Amino acid sequence: MNRTHRLLVLLAAVLLLAGVAVGATLHAAGRAAEKDRTQADGPPVRSGKVTLDAPGRSVFRNMAWGPHRDEIASVSDTDPTGPRTASGVRCLRFHTAGGTGICLQAVRGGLRDSYRALVLDAHLRELRHYDLAGIPSRARVSPDGRTVAWTVFVSGDSYAGTAFSTRTSVLDTRTGALDRNLETYRVFVEGRPYRAADINVWGVTFADDTRFYATVATGGKTYLVRGDRTDRTLRTLHSNVECPSLSPDGTRIAYKKRVQGASSDAPWRLYVLDLRTLRESATAERRNIDDQVVWRDTHTLVYSLPGDYGSDLWTVPADGSGAPRLSMAAALAPAYTGRS
Secondary structure (H helix, E strand, O other): OHHHHHHHHHHHHHHHHHHHHHHHHHHHHHHHHHHHHHHOOOOOEEEOOOOOOOOEEEEEEOOOOOOOOEEEEEEEEEOOOOEEEEEEEEEEEEEEEOOOEEEEEOOOOOOOOOEEEEEOOOOOOEEEEEEEOEEEEEEEEOOOOOEEEOOOOOEOOOOOOOOOOEEEEEOOOOOOOEOOOOHHHHEEEEOOEEEOOOEEEEEEEOOOOOEEEHHHHOEEEEEEEEEEOOOOOOEEEEEEEEEEEEOOOEEEEEEEEEEOOOOOOOOEEEEEEEOOOEEEOOOOOOOOOOOOEEOOOOOEEEEOOOOOOOOOEEEEEEOOOOEEEEEEEEEEEEEEEOOO
């Protein structure tokens, strides 16, 4: 073999090895990209018709990355990890009951985003809308769908600290009567009339059209209050209660409670209060819960925790037994017809 032949063989070998290396790199990159796409896309989501009164389905804010992120979606109750149907309606906070929906959404444009509340019918058609004074935080609908409530931050953006202010509004969807700020209600602390400049109200959960529960904060403390729209009163029942959620049978309140020894930026644990005895008990969930939980039924609580897509939904028994379980990835603000 002369020198020319040896050079040609060497060149061929170099090209072959280079081709193999490039092929391996592209194959690995392709597999990595496919994996990234799968993780990024999350659960399968498709466009379709979503209604708020369809039997056997749950509705929620879809958090999976893609064109349907933040849209209200539905999924079968028997297969919560299955295919999702996305409505095209985007909400930051959402709740539904009795065929009525409340959607708190961002309005893009101008120098900065603004926010509004949409009252929706069972087919997600807008019935009314209202400008919001701040960043959406909580939303609830009464069991029969006649009354809705929402809370926004008008300063600050977290319940963890003390430098925040909220505004909570309650609307009669039939008459259009709107209580713009529940801080105008008369407050009674331990049965006595109470006035203070630092009162904040948030986290409404309805018993019926006129009676509800909420959180009142004042003087560095938080209280569970019973509210009455007819009397325009808020009466304290129990201390250290935030973001209450009334059970379907109206006998218990699930809520987040500040616990001693916890980090200041992760202070809450999930508790349940018996409204008859006012005895509270901890659930089996030991992680920090910054959510207004939902009762899936009379035995099970549903709540959000941070996840790969921003939020996942978890469940835990309300009686303190069992253990937390992942219910649905890439989801937020679940709602079950007729639940508070």
